[in-house]
Amino acid sequence: MMMLKYRTSLANMPSYDVVERDWRIKVNANECNMNLPPIVEERVMARLSHVAFNRYPNEEIDDLKEQIAKNFSLQKENILIGNGSSEIIEKLFYCFGGRAHKIVYPQPSFSMYKIYAKSAEAVGIPVDLEEDYSLDADKFVTAVLENKAAMAILCTPNNPTGNAISLADIEYIAQNIDCAFVIDEAYIEFHGQSAAELLSRYPRMIIARTFSKAYGLAAARVGYMLAAAPIVEMVGKAFMPYHMDVLSLVTADIVYQMRHEYVPRIQMMIAERKRMYGELMKLKSLRVYPSETNFILVKYEKAQQLNSYFESLGIGVRSFGDAPRLEDCLRISMGTREENDSWYKAAQNFIGGEAL
Numbered sequence: 387m388m389m390l391k392y393r394t395s396l397a398n399m400p401s402y403d404v405v406e407r408d409w410r411i412k413v414n415a416n417e418c419n420m421n422l423p424p425i426v427e428e429r430v431m432a433r434l435s436h437v438a439f440n441r442y443p444n445e446e447i448d449d450l451k452e453q454i455a456k457n458f459s460l461q462k463e464n465i466l467i468g469n470g471s472s473e474i475i476e477k478l479f480y481c482f483g484g485r486a487h488k489i490v491y492p493q494p495s496f497s498m499y500k501i502y503a504k505s506a507e508a509v510g511i512p513v514d515l516e517e518d519y520s521l522d523a524d525k526f527v528t529a530v531l532e533n534k535a536a537m538a539i540l541c542t543p544n545n546p547t548g549n550a551i552s553l554a555d556i557e558y559i560a561q562n563i564d565c566a567f568v569i570d571e572a573y574i575e576f577h578g579q580s581a582a583e584l585l586s587r588y589p590r591m592i593i594a595r596t597f598s599k600a601y602g603l604a605a606a607r608v609g610y611m612l613a614a615a616p617i618v619e620m621v622g623k624a625f626m627p628y629h630m631d632v633l634s635l636v637t638a639d640i641v642y643q644m645r646h647e648y649v650p651r652i653q654m655m656i657a658e659r660k661r662m663y664g665e666l667m668k669l670k671s672l673r674v675y676p677s678e679t680n681f682i683l684v685k686y687e688k689a690q691q692l693n694s695y696f697e698s699l700g701i702g703v704r705s706f707g708d709a710p711r712l713e714d715c716l717r718i719s720m721g722t723r724e725e726n727d728s729w730y731k732a733a734q735n736f737i738g739g740e741a742l
């Protein structure tokens with residue numbers, strides 16, 4: 387093997403292990419199952435046709451920040467834009483990480499927290515969720531205080547379990563911890579109760595949001611962060627100059643301007659989730675977890691075989707292998723009604739034994 391002097395921490399770093407294929411039905415990444423609404427697409431295409439490709443991004447980032455700030459009754463200085471919320475979250479781990487700094491996160495939750503903690507050379511402290519995947523707020527607070535953590539992160543509604551943490555619990559945690567407190571709200575539009583209203587009272591609170599899920603803009607990679615101005619200023623130092631490209635910025639700007647166009651489709655995705663939850667509950671050998679997102683987590687003793695069966699039919703769902711607390715679990719994102727009927731029928735066939 388070629389010997390190169392990589393950074394020491396890289397060798398033990400896990401990779402983001404999603405199996406991608408040209409799926410017939412792709413319900414493995416919690417994406418939106420529809421492309422841009424035609425009226426939004428028209429505006430985006432028109433705007434893209436007069437981008438100054440020869441110029442570095444300039445006012446486009448401020449335009450988007452101003453729009454977002456206005457919606458939350460905040461100032462532009464409270465907003466940071468990133469390449470997906472991934473970039474924001476990764477930078478937050480970097481900014482509050484470093485040797486000996488501890489970062490507390492729930493387990494199971496978004497698998498990247500563990501990886502970002504490693505790459506930031508921080509000490510990741512996972513706090514186990516309860517048997518039903520609910521969060522014990524006191525246990526979380528104790529872990530933060532006992533470890534003198536530099537940062538705590540919660541994901542609500544939580545990926546991959548689907549459940550949300552109540553605003554009362556979030557507020558209780560905010561009142562009792564003394565470090566940066568990040569709330570990852572990647573799926574909040576499917577739930578509705580954002581912690582953004584708590585920001586003005588809890589200045590250590592940071593909210594991460596994305597355009598990738600409810601707004602179906604995963605391809606453009608745009609996310610944003612809401613926080614007190616001094617936090618935005620410090621964290622902003624970790625980003626490269628001109629880190630956001632104009633194509634994504636103007637696209638997100640139009641999507642945000644036209645976000646009312648997304649209300650019916652978000653409702654549709656929620657309705658599909660409710661419908662599929664009811665259907666899955668009919669399959670007695672599955673444990674189905676309640677969800678406030680655009681996906682559903684199920685536990686089934688033959689999850690790996692069911693996953694292989696799905697794969698053989700060109701259906702891609704998310705399997706977690708032997709990830710802690712997710713043994714025998716599959717996460718299925720909501721597709722179109724037809725796609726949902728299709729994977730459900732496959733699950734029904736498999737569980738009914740017809741496919742064995």
Ligand SMILES: Cc1ncc(COP(=O)(O)O)c(C=O)c1O
Nearest residue numbers: 470471472496545572596598609
């Ligand atoms: C909980 C959570 N946070 C953040 C992200 C990152 O999303 P993006 O980088 O597309 O904004 C995801 C994506 O799946 C997620 O599930």
